[in-house]
Amino acid sequence: MRSALRNHSLGLFFGLLFLLSLVGHALAGWQEFNAVQTAEGFGTLSLGRYLVSSDFAVDVTENWQSEYLQFLLYITATVWFLQRGSPESKELHKAGLESDEDQKVGRHADERSPRWAAVGGFRTTLFSWSLTLTMGTIFLLSWLAQSVAGRVAYNETRLERFQDPVSWTSYLTNADFWSRTLQNWQSEFLAVGSMAVLAIYLRQRGSPESKPVGEAHDATGIEG
Structure with a gap:
């Protein structure tokens, strides 16, 4: 245990x-x-x-969607975008999807590789993108839930003020929806960008999110 x-x-x-x-x-x-x-x-x-209630639902889902968007973008951006000296970046010569050999795909799979990595075809392609697809699906579903719950909460406030409710499509272009959305997005983007850059020069001994303490500042893609 x-x-x-x-x-x-x-x-x-x-x-x-x-x-x-x-x-x-x-x-x-x-x-x-x-x-x-x-x-x-x-x-x-x-x-x-x-x-x-819609008030609780919209508060929860607006945070969930921003977190999953953060990971969705970070997972996909780090395939192609690089940051010299950051442990959050791949090595500078590995930008892109990499070779089948590097990724242990198809005939390059070993005895411990997941079955779908070795079979080839559609299943290997699907498995190759499964993390992005899952994160993207959760993001879209939670963002949809935020829009539905947010509209209900917004209309409840309007009705209390004797104003007409708005439709879901109208709410999607409403400042309330985008204020809730963007206030979370900007904080996620700031945090991820800060981590990628600060980890070039700062260290945390023993953490895989940091380079080894004595590693050079310009060493890229090396984790502790």
């Missing part, structure tokens, strides 16, 4: 942090929502009703 926990500790650590932060978000968001409702003279919601 101890060995299994150690071998999967990274995934378990972030899974636990996710659950704790989601619970904290739900409780804090519920209290904030009811405080606003009370101040404006409207009724409050129980925690159960708040968890299935």
Whole structure:
């Protein structure tokens, strides 16, 4: 059991942090929502009703979609784009999809390679892009969920002000939707770009996201 926990500790650590932060978000968001409702003279919601409300759904999904967009773009951008000296970049001569031999595809697969990497054809192509396709699908679904929940929450506010609700297509061009979207995107892009550049000159001993402490600043694609 101890060995299994150690071998999967990274995934378990972030899974636990996710659950704790989601619970904290739900409780804090519920209290904030009811405080606003009370101040404006409207009724409050129980925690159960708040968890299935559009207000909670839009807050959650707008964060999820931005995170998965971050990884989607980072995974695909690092195939072709390089950053000299960064451990987040491939080596400078490896830009692109690389050769079948480098990727252990088809006849270059070894005995430990996944079956779909060795069979060739459509299955190997699909497997070759499976991470990007999965991240892209989750991003699009969470962004769609954000737009649907965001429209409901936006229309609830409009109805409280005796204004007509807007359609989903109209909401997609509304400032509320893009304000929610872009405030998350800009922070993700800043964080990823900062990591790629700061890791050229700064170190964290023992981390695979950093170069070894004594590695040269211009060494590229080398992890600790």
